[in-house]
Amino acid sequence: MTTPLLTVNGVKTFYGNIMALKGIDIEVNEGEIVALIGANGAGKSTLMMTIFGQPRLSEGSIVFDGRDISQLSSHEIAELRIAQSPEGRRIFPRMSVLENLQMGATVADPAHFEADIKRVCALFPLLQKRMTQRGGTLSGGEQQMLAIARALMSRPRLLLLDEPSLGIAPILAKQIFRAIRELNERDKLTVLLVEQNAFHALKLAHRGYVLVNGEITLAGTGRELLERPEVRAAYLEGGRGEAQGA
Template sequence: MSAATPLPADRPAFAATGRTPLLSVRGVKTFYGNIIALKGVDLDVNEGEIVTLIGANGAGKSTLMMTIFGNPRAREGSITYAGRDITRMPTHEIARLNLAQSPEGRRIFPRMTVYENLQMGAAVNGGAHFAQDLERVCALFPRLKERLHQRGGTMSGGEQQMLAIARALMSRPRLLLLDEPSLGLAPLVVKQIFSVIKDLNERDGMTVFLVEQNAYHALKLAHRGYVMVTGTITMSGTGRQLLDDPSVKAAYLEGGRH
C-alpha cells in the first residue's frame, strides 16, 4: 500500500493502536459466478472509529459491504467481528450480533409507514427498548417524527435515507455499516446526514464503517480511510493523510467539494 503523508500532531492517529479490531477482513475474495469482484481484501475497523472506504463506481465497495453481511459469501479469506468468525454465518444471524447495515439504495419497505419500518429495525433485538429508541432516532431526524404514519415510498429521497439509517439504529448496533448514504441527495441533506454520523460517533461512541463515493466529505469525517480500485485495497491512511495525498486528490477530489 502507498504511504500517506505525515499526520499533523493535532490529529489523533488510530491506525497503530495495537488493539484487536472490532471488524477484521483478511484476504477476502468474492465472486459473482466466475467473475472475481474482491481480490484479497484486508481491512480493519477499530472500536470507536469512523472508517471510510472510497473508490470509483464499480470498484467493489458495495460488494465488500454485502460480503461482510454474508450475501454474497466470501469464497476465500475470513471476516471477524468482535472476536468471532462470521465468514460462513447466515445473514440473519449476523444481524443479531449488534451489527447493522443501511444498504445502498436505501431499500426501505415502501408500502409500510415510517413507524412500521422502524418496528422492523427493532425486531432484530425483540423491540425491548422500542419507545426509547424511537424517541432517539426522531431526535436525530426530526423530519421522521413528522412522517411517522406516512408510507415510506411516498417520501423524498433524503427522507428515505434518513429512515434507512434510523431503521438500522433501532437495533442498537455496536457497528453501523453505511453504504453510500449521500448518493443522489441534495447538498443540504448530505450535510445533515454526515452531521448525524459524526454525532453518533462522538456522543454515543458508535463505530461506523462508511462506504462513499463522496470522497471529500467521507475523508473529512473519518479517522481512517481505505481506497479501493477494481476489488483491491490500494492505499490506506488517516482521513487527513488521504485528503492531502496528491493521487487521491487527482482521482477523487478534483471538483469534489459538494
Template sequence: MSVPLLEFRDVDVFYGPIQALKGISLTVNEGETVALIGANGAGKSTLLMSIFGQPRIARGQIFYRGEAISHKSTHFIASNGIAQAPEGRRIFPDMTVEENLLMGTIPIGDRHQKEDKARMYQLFPILEERRAQRAMTLSGGEQQMLAIARALMSRPKLLLLDEPSLGLAPLVVRQIFDTLRTLTAQGMTLFLVEQNANHALRLSDRAYVLVNGEIRLTGSGQALLVDPEVRRAYLGGA
C-alpha cells in the same frame, strides 16, 4: 492489544468466474469511523455485503469481535450487533415511517422500542413529523434518514453505511453527514462506503481506497484528503 471490531483477512470474492475482491485486508476498531472510497464498480458494495454472506467469500476470513463470521447466517450477524443502511435505502414503501422503524427491532426484540424510537425522532426530527406517512411519500433525503434510523433501532455496535449520499442534493448530504458526526461523537463505530470522497474522508478517522477490487491506499482521512493521487482521482483535482 485490543481486538478489532471488524477485520478482513486476505478476502477474495467471485461472481462466477469474475473476481470482485482480491486479497482484501482491513480493520475497523471500536469507536472508529472508517471509510472505503473508490469509483463506481470498484467492489465497495460487494465488500460490505460480503459481511452478511451475500456473496459468500471464496478465500480468507472475516472476523467480528474476534469471531469468524464468514459462514454465519445473516440473522446471527444482525442479532449480534451489526446493522446496515443499504445502498438505495430499501425502505418498506407501503409501511409508515413508524412501522419501518419498528422493523429495525426484529434482530433484538421490542424491549427498548419506545425509548429507541424517541431517540430516532430526536436524531431525525423530520421523521417524527412524518411518522404516520407511508415511506414512499418521503423525499429521497428523508428516506435515507429513515434507512439509517431503522438500522440504529437494532442497537448496533457497528453501523455499516452503503452510499448514504447517493442521489441526494448537496444540502441534504451535509445534513446526513452532520448526523453521522453526532453518532460518532456518541461513540458509534461506523464503516462507510461512499463515492463522495470529500465528505467521507472529512468524517473518517481512517480510510481505504479500493481500485478494481484491491486496496490501493490506506491512511488517515486527513492524510488521504491531501494525497495527490486521491485528489486527482476522487476530488476533481481540487
C-alpha cells in the same frame, strides 16, 4: 494495543466467474469511523454485502469481535448487532415510517423501543412528522434518513453505511453526515462508511481505504488520504468549491 472490532482478511468474492474482491484486508477498531472510497464498480458495495453474508466470500475470513462470521447467515450476523443501511436505501415502501422502524428493531430488546424511537427522531426530526406516512412517498433524502434510522433501531455495535448521500439534496446529505458524527462522538458507534463523496467521507473518517478494481491500493488516516496527490486527482478534482463551503 487496540483490538479491531472487525477484521477482513484476504477476502475474495466472486460473481459467477468474475472475481469482484481480490484479497481484501481491512480493519475497523471499536469507536472508529472508517471510510472506503473508490470509483463506481471498484467493489465497495460488494465488500459491504460480503461482510453481511450476501454474497458469501470464497476465500479469507471476516472476524467480528473475535468471532469468525464468514459462514453465518445475514440474520445471524444482524443478531450480533451489526446493522446495514444498504445502497439504494431499500426501505419497505408500502409500510409506514413507524412500521419500517419496527422492522429494524426486531433483533433489539423491546424494552428499549420507545426510547430508540425518540433517539432516531432527535437525529432526524423530519421522521417524527412522517410516522404514519408510507415509506415510498418520502423524498429520497427522507428515505435515506429512514434507512439509517431503521438500522439504528437494532442498537448496532457496527453500522455499515453504503452511499448515504447518493442522489439526495446537499442540505439533507449534510444533516446525515452530521448525524453520523454525532452518533460516533456521543454514542461511540463504530461505522464503516462507503461514500461517493470522497471529501466528506475522508473529512468525517478517522481512517480510510482506497479500493481500486477489487483491491486496496492505499490506506491511512482521513487527513493523510485527503492530502495524497493521487487521491486528490482521482476523487477530489472539481470538489474544491464544495469542500471549502462544507
